[in-house]
Amino acid sequence: MTEREQKKKPAETRENTEETTEELVNVHGTASGEKLKAEMDDLLDEIDEVLEENAEEFVRNYVQKGGE
Amino acid sequence: MAIKKIIGIETEYGITAKGKFATNPVSASSFLVNSYAHEMFEKNTKWDFTDEQPGRDARGFLAESSGVPLIETQLINVVLYNGARFYVDHAHPEYSSPECGSPLEATLYDAAGQLVLRKAMAKAKESLNDNEEIVVYKNNSDGKGNSYGCHENYLMDRTIPFSKIVDEILPFLVTRQIFCGAGKVGCENSKEQIEFQISQRADFFEEIVGLETTTKRPLVNTRDEPHANSDKFRRLHLILGDANMSQTSTFLKLGSTALVLAMIEDNSLFSNAFRLADPVREIKRVSHDINLSHLLTTDSADKISAIDIQYRFLEAAQNYVLRGGGEFVGGDEIAKNILELWEDTLDKLAVDPMKLNGTVDWVAKYRLVSAYRQRHDLKWNSDKLAAIDLQYHDIREEKSLARLANLETLFSTAEIRAAENEPPHSTRAYFRGKILSKWPANIVSANWDSIVFDLGGKSLKKIPMLDPMKGSFEIVANLIDETKTVAELIDKLEA
Numbered sequence: 140m141t142e143r144e145q146k147k148k149p150a151e152t153r154e155n156t157e158e159t160t161e162e163l164v165n166v167h168g169t170a171s172g173e174k175l176k177a178e179m180d181d182l183l184d185e186i187d188e189v190l191e192e193n194a195e196e197f198v199r200n201y202v203q204k205g206g207e
Numbered sequence: 208m209a210i211k212k213i214i215g216i217e218t219e220y221g222i223t224a225k226g227k228f229a230t231n232p233v234s235a236s237s238f239l240v241n242s243y244a245h246e247m248f249e250k251n252t253k254w255d256f257t258d259e260q261p262g263r264d265a266r267g268f269l270a271e272s273s274g275v276p277l278i279e280t281q282l283i284n285v286v287l288y289n290g291a292r293f294y295v296d297h298a299h300p301e302y303s304s305p306e307c308g309s310p311l312e313a314t315l316y317d318a319a320g321q322l323v324l325r326k327a328m329a330k331a332k333e334s335l336n337d338n339e340e341i342v343v344y345k346n347n348s349d350g351k352g353n354s355y356g357c358h359e360n361y362l363m364d365r366t367i368p369f370s371k372i373v374d375e376i377l378p379f380l381v382t383r384q385i386f387c388g389a390g391k392v393g394c395e396n397s398k399e400q401i402e403f404q405i406s407q408r409a410d411f412f413e414e415i416v417g418l419e420t421t422t423k424r425p426l427v428n429t430r431d432e433p434h435a436n437s438d439k440f441r442r443l444h445l446i447l448g449d450a451n452m453s454q455t456s457t458f459l460k461l462g463s464t465a466l467v468l469a470m471i472e473d474n475s476l477f478s479n480a481f482r483l484a485d486p487v488r489e490i491k492r493v494s495h496d497i498n499l500s501h502l503l504t505t506d507s508a509d510k511i512s513a514i515d516i517q518y519r520f521l522e523a524a525q526n527y528v529l530r531g532g533g534e535f536v537g538g539d540e541i542a543k544n545i546l547e548l549w550e551d552t553l554d555k556l557a558v559d560p561m562k563l564n565g566t567v568d569w570v571a572k573y574r575l576v577s578a579y580r581q582r583h584d585l586k587w588n589s590d591k592l593a594a595i596d597l598q599y600h601d602i603r604e605e606k607s608l609a610r611l612a613n614l615e616t617l618f619s620t621a622e623i624r625a626a627e628n629e630p631p632h633s634t635r636a637y638f639r640g641k642i643l644s645k646w647p648a649n650i651v652s653a654n655w656d657s658i659v660f661d662l663g664g665k666s667l668k669k670i671p672m673l674d675p676m677k678g679s680f681e682i683v684a685n686l687i688d689e690t691k692t693v694a695e696l697i698d699k700l701e702a
Contacts, residue, residue: 182611186575
């Protein structure tokens with residue numbers, strides 16, 4: 140077995156439930172967790188500041204002709 | 208035998224307009240390209256279509272009614288000082304990068320393309336009314352079933368059979384999206400309910416191999432236009448990739464693909480090659496599986512994950528580079544960077560994909576969308592989430608959500624600015640770009656493999672450039688510097 144194969148973790152051994160993915164962005168209680176949560180809160184505030192005001196209209200009007 | 212992977216990347220941008228161009232994306236795109244061209248050039252150098260044959264098929268025949276649209280030659284089409292082509296393709300502005308000598312260089316010139324589009328938007332805005340604006344998006348889908356492409360081109364040895372390339376690269380192409388997918392909220396062209404998927408483009412593929420690009424899209428496109436000496440070269444035209452906001456994703460996409468292609472040319476891939484039982488179905492399944500748990504089925508009924516398929520290609524590439532394969536992708540240092548990035552990315556995908564939120568687009572986008580969804584308790588089909596998806600690809604600094612995602616960059620602003628007007632030194636793009644900036648009044652038209660000069664006499668002079676590696680800085684820089692007139696240049700070239 141090569142060195143790389145020893146250190147890699149095959150994908151099948153991961154827990155693969157829907158909850159797992161949701162929790163990846165759901166940060167809990169630790170000190171660094173609090174910091175990450177604060178950073179994410181700031182980021183979400185920034186998104187609200189720059190996001191197109193009327194999301195429904197923006198999405199509805201975004202129609203493209205196929206290309207290529 | 209492997210040859211140096213000369214690489215180009217072409218991006219069709221999505222376009223929206225407020226005001227007089229609102230209902231006409233062709234006019235909006237033309238206005239945008241014109242706005243940039245007028246600012247940059249005293250005289251636009253036209254693109255020359257006389258030698259283009261997009262209907263020629265790599266499998267050896269010329270399609271009679273292939274559905275390939277006629278090229279709209281009347282639409283605006285300019286050559287840039289960096290050797291790129293900036294034009295209107297159907298109803299989109301498109302930037303085709305110059306030919307580049309390495310995946311890293313091609314990534315830089317893709318970033319320079321974004322700068323060109325940003326400048327074009329700003330320039331257009333100056334001549335529009337206050338309530339009018341044209342905005343472009345570097346994505347591949349409108350969320351309503353319409354898609355437009357980000358195509359890659361790789362120079363290959365003509366003697367390698369096309370069917371061998373297709374057979375050997377398919378498992379790689381179907382699974383590489385796990386590190387270069389741009390992410391998408393929802394699903395198109397399918398009855399499935401998907402909350403979020405890895406790729407923008409996977410929903411749109413229906414065939415394994417074919418000539419089409421707009422309907423019945425194939426995983427491997429057979430367009431056989433080498434734009435070079437067709438006895439020696441093939442240009443592999445890949446249409447299945449997503450346009451990336453992350454420079455790292457673009458670099459890894461181009462770098463890993465170039466290495467795999469060089470290995471195919473050198474018969475260095477696997478001693479026991481494997482194929483997927485149903486690649487068209489698998490590209491969608493891999494895209495729809497953000498937990499990366501799906502097992503793909505091989506033609507011998509084995510089950511293997513996308514990550515493990517990528518580890519197999521990575522391991523072959525590591526051995527190949529140890530044996531000197533790096534020379535075909537820009538040298539050992541670039542090859543080492545590709546391999547380290549590839550391995551690190553796969554290791555993180557296997558353990559905790561969210562660690563890649565600064566380098567992999569689909570992860571960065573998922574992080575924004577899912578956190579926003581949780582905060583506002585939204586359903587996955589909410590317009591707000593669709594808007595975040597679209598606006599991730601807005602290339603205006605002040606509006607781009609990809610910028611808020613704080614993606615790592617590979618180049619400084621100064622390097623990208625320089626690449627807007629300075630051609631790559633490694634290919635014939637150098638000759639094209641430099642000739643254009645030195646003698647703009649004498650150039651009638653240009654395309655990938657020739658330039659037509661006007662020497663003031665009765666006839667025009669066409670100079671062929673059939674080898675993409677000739678015309679580089681090393682070969683022609685002194686010649687161009689020491690020559691005063693185009694007539695003198697042509698005398699020297701023909702001597």
